[in-house]
Amino acid sequence: MSTVLALAPMQGILDGLMRGLYAEVGGMDYCVTEFIRVSYHPLSEGTLLRDCPELERGCLAGAGVPVHVQLLGGLPEPMAKTAELVARLGAQVIDLNFGCPVKRVNRNDGGAALLRAPERIEAIVAAVRDAVPDQVPVSAKIRLGWDSPAEVERLCAAVQAGGASWITVHGRTRVQAYSGQADWPAIARARLSTRLPVVANGDIVTPDDLARCAAVTGCDRFMVGRAALRRPEIFRVLRGQEGWWPWWRRLGLVRELLRRCTVHRPLHDTFGLGKAKGWCALMAADDPHINEVFQRLKRVQRLSEAEALLDTAIAVGRTPGPPSEDPSAARPHQARVSLPPRVAAQSSFPLPWERGQG
Numbered sequence: 001m002s003t004v005l006a007l008a009p010m011q012g013i014l015d016g017l018m019r020g021l022y023a024e025v026g027g028m029d030y031c032v033t034e035f036i037r038v039s040y041h042p043l044s045e046g047t048l049l050r051d052c053p054e055l056e057r058g059c060l061a062g063a064g065v066p067v068h069v070q071l072l073g074g075l076p077e078p079m080a081k082t083a084e085l086v087a088r089l090g091a092q093v094i095d096l097n098f099g100c101p102v103k104r105v106n107r108n109d110g111g112a113a114l115l116r117a118p119e120r121i122e123a124i125v126a127a128v129r130d131a132v133p134d135q136v137p138v139s140a141k142i143r144l145g146w147d148s149p150a151e152v153e154r155l156c157a158a159v160q161a162g163g164a165s166w167i168t169v170h171g172r173t174r175v176q177a178y179s180g181q182a183d184w185p186a187i188a189r190a191r192l193s194t195r196l197p198v199v200a201n202g203d204i205v206t207p208d209d210l211a212r213c214a215a216v217t218g219c220d221r222f223m224v225g226r227a228a229l230r231r232p233e234i235f236r237v238l239r240g241q242e243g244w245w246p247w248w249r250r251l252g253l254v255r256e257l258l259r260r261c262t263v264h265r266p267l268h269d270t271f272g273l274g275k276a277k278g279w280c281a282l283m284a285a286d287d288p289h290i291n292e293v294f295q296r297l298k299r300v301q302r303l304s305e306a307e308a309l310l311d312t313a314i315a316v317g318r319t320p321g322p323p324s325e326d327p328s329a330a331r332p333h334q335a336r337v338s339l340p341p342r343v344a345a346q347s348s349f350p351l352p353w354e355r356g357q358g
C-alpha cells in the first residue's frame, strides 16, 4: 500500500477555513476536524455544521480532501447519539479523541483522561461503532498512555475490542504533553500489538524524519501536525512533489486566509486579524523573513493595514534581486538577519489565488 499522509487535528487553529486552504495546497490524503466536545447531551445539528462546515459539501475540504469528524467526550450515550447524527449529516469517518492533554478538558472527563480507563475507551468506541452505519469507519486517536508508554498495548487492545477500524498513536504520554521527543519505538510496539492499522504521529518534520519514522515504526500511515503549521507545503514535500517553498509563498497563504476571513465575517476585523497573526507567529518560528514581517504585523490593528503589509512583503519577496548584487540589498528589511541558503521556488502549479500574479 502506498504511504498515507494526514493533516492532524489542531484545536483553535485548523478550522474549516484553514482546512480549506490546506486542502488546496494538497499532498495530504485526509484531514481531521478540531475536536468537537460532547458532554452530557448529544450535540445539535447546528453545532456540528458550525464545527464541520464541510458536512454541507460532502464532507470534503478544498479540492476534494476528505475531512474526518473528531468527537471528544467521556460518556458513551451522548457520544453515540452525536455520532449517529453526524453520520446522518454526511460524515464519512468518525474519529474519537482520547489524547487531548489540556487540563480543563481532562478535568471534565475528556481526551487523555480516558487513557486511565481503557475499559471506558472500549465502551465509547463500541457505542459509537454500534450507532453509525457499517460503511462509516470509526477510528480512535490515542497517546502512549497517561504516564507510561507501557500502557499503549492495552489501550490498542481496548480500541480494537470496541470495533474501531484504525488507531492513530501520538508517541507521547499525557504527562509528557508536548515535551521531549515522540517515542517511535513505542509506536512500533503498538503496531505489533494490534491487527488494526496504526497511523504514526509525532515529530515528523522533514522527508528524512518520515523515512526514519517508517523504518522504526513499520507504519505506512502518518499524521503531521505542528510542522504543517510552520510549512503548509510539507505534504507535497514529503511526497517528493516539490521542494520547500520560499517564505513569501507561505505568507501568500496568510494573505489568502485574511481575504477569506473577511468574506466569511465581513464586519469582523479582529477575527481575520487574530487568525492571520496567529498563523504568522507560528511560521515566524521557522523563518527569519516571516519573523520580520510578523514583528510588524503583530502591532497592526486594522485589517487594511495588515493587507497592505502582507501585499508589500510578498511583492518584495517575489521580486528577484539583480543577479550581480547581494539579494538582501534589494530587500532592506531582510538585511539585518542572517539568511538560510535561498531555496528556489520549485512549485509546479500556481495556487488558485496566485494565478494572474506577475
Ligand SMILES: Cc1cc2nc3c(=O)[nH]c(=O)nc-3n(C[C@H](O)[C@H](O)[C@H](O)COP(=O)(O)O)c2cc1C
Residues within 6 Å of the ligand: 008, 009, 010, 011, 012, 013, 033, 034, 035, 070, 097, 099, 100, 141, 170, 201, 202, 203, 204, 223, 224, 225, 226, 227
Ligand atoms: C495547538 C494544538 C491543538 C491540537 N488539537 C488537537 C485536537 O483538536 N485533536 C487531536 O486529536 N489532537 C490535537 N492536537 C494534537 C495533534 O493532532 C498531534 O497529535 C500532535 O501535535 C503531535 O503531532 P506533531 O508532532 O506532528 O505536531 C493538537 C496539537 C496542538 C499543538
